[in-house]
Amino acid sequence: xxxxxxxxxxxxxxxIGQVSVATGKKLKIDADSAIDFSKLDSALQxxxxxxxxxxxxxxxxxxxxNTSSNEFEVYNGSGWDDIPEAAASGGGGGGADxxxxxxxxxxxxxxxxxxxxxxxxxxxxxxxxxxxxxxLPYEYDPSDRFxxxxxxxxxxxMTHAGQYYQIHEIxxxxxxxxxxxxxxNSSTYQNHLSDDSIKQGIFRIGRNYQHxxxxxxxxxxxxxxxxxxxxxxxxDISNEGADGPDYGTNWNNSSAFNGVNGRSGWQSNGQGYWFxxxxxxxxxxxxxxxxxxxxxxxxxxxxxxxxxxxxxxxxGQASGNPWAMWGTTDAYREMVYYRNWYIWFH
Numbered sequence: 001x002x003x004x005x006x007x008x009x010x011x012x013x014x015x016i017g018q019v020s021v022a023t024g025k026k027l028k029i030d031a032d033s034a035i036d037f038s039k040l041d042s043a044l045q046x047x048x049x050x051x052x053x054x055x056x057x058x059x060x061x062x063x064x065x066n067t068s069s070n071e072f073e074v075y076n077g078s079g080w081d082d083i084p085e086a087a088a089s090g091g092g093g094g095g096a097d098x099x100x101x102x103x104x105x106x107x108x109x110x111x112x113x114x115x116x117x118x119x120x121x122x123x124x125x126x127x128x129x130x131x132x133x134x135x136l137p138y139e140y141d142p143s144d145r146f147x148x149x150x151x152x153x154x155x156x157x158m159t160h161a162g163q164y165y166q167i168h169e170i171x172x173x174x175x176x177x178x179x180x181x182x183x184x185n186s187s188t189y190q191n192h193l194s195d196d197s198i199k200q201g202i203f204r205i206g207r208n209y210q211h212x213x214x215x216x217x218x219x220x221x222x223x224x225x226x227x228x229x230x231x232x233x234x235x236d237i238s239n240e241g242a243d244g245p246d247y248g249t250n251w252n253n254s255s256a257f258n259g260v261n262g263r264s265g266w267q268s269n270g271q272g273y274w275f276x277x278x279x280x281x282x283x284x285x286x287x288x289x290x291x292x293x294x295x296x297x298x299x300x301x302x303x304x305x306x307x308x309x310x311x312x313x314x315x316g317q318a319s320g321n322p323w324a325m326w327g328t329t330d331a332y333r334e335m336v337y338y339r340n341w342y343i344w345f346h
Contacts, residue, residue, distance in 0.1 A: 071317060108128070113346060115226075138160065154344070156342065157343070158338075158342065169222070170222055178211040204337050208240060229294075257283060257292075275296050277294040278293055
């Protein structure tokens with residue numbers, strides 16, 4: 001193979017000075033060479049594309065901007081990791097008022113525990129994370145807690161939910177309105193946010209009430225910090241009501257994603273008392289059940305001491321703050337009282 005040496009390579013005037021490499025070909029830079037971008041006066045354009053457009057056979061170190069998740073991402077040799085927003089100048093716009101993203105204080109907060117670890121917080125048991133417009137402290141474990149190769153985990157539990165209930169974004173929803181969930185185990189309360197049990201992080205899904213029937217949906221949800229993956233623990237529940245809760249997975253049909261996210265009941269005689277983490281992205285924004293839901297309790301687990309597998313968002317860290325959601329599509333004279341639960345997230 002011959003070698004051509006030039007003092008300068010430039011495009012023709014008809015190509016406005018551009019030099020192009022044909023599709024399927026590579027411009028190779030030898031190890032002892034360098035690329036000098038110092039004369040650029042605008043920006044360096046990185047490869048961009050959706051999650052589906054990722055290269056089919058990437059090599060470790062491949063770097064691109066993912067337009068599905070609005071994150072920079074790098075291939076680590078076995079999977080794609082998104083680059084923390086602290087390293088990407090704030091990413092979605094929430095990072096202008098924090099300094100280093102280490103999560104070591106309410107000023108130096110991080111957006112996720114993974115980001116805090118990547119920024120150098122490799123020890124300690126507390127991390128400050130931003131949730132919406134608020135910054136809250138969380139229990140922190142900088143280790144590879146579950147042996148999956150992911151360092152930096154934080155814990156969200158009933159104690160934290162109760163302690164910061166006035167700051168957390170909390171939403172309750174019920175249709176028909178008679179099955180509105182509540183922070184109480186009393187069947188007489190509807191959307192009861194002032195009960196003392198909200199300060200303990202305990203709540204009721206469903207209601208022991210004979211409502212008119214038809215399509216139904218009820219849920220409670222908490223806004224959470226950003227994350228890439230999570231594990232859920234349902235420690236102590238109580239199954240109550242005249243008919244007893246109907247556990248099962250039939251709720252999770254083709255209407256479930258838009259039904260839950262859009263606050264709309266979608267089936268009669270539904271079943272299941274489920275727990276999901278939703279990225280916050282709707283189908284209208286390109287979201288889907290497979291990419292934007294972590295189904296950590298499929299609705300068919302009726303007892304105490306349930307532990308989920310580790311669920312991970314395929315697109316990496318979502319651009320917005322996700323929601324932790326407990327709910328049911330069946331609440332006719334039945335309810336589940338959640339007495340103890342917690343979530344570890346990365």
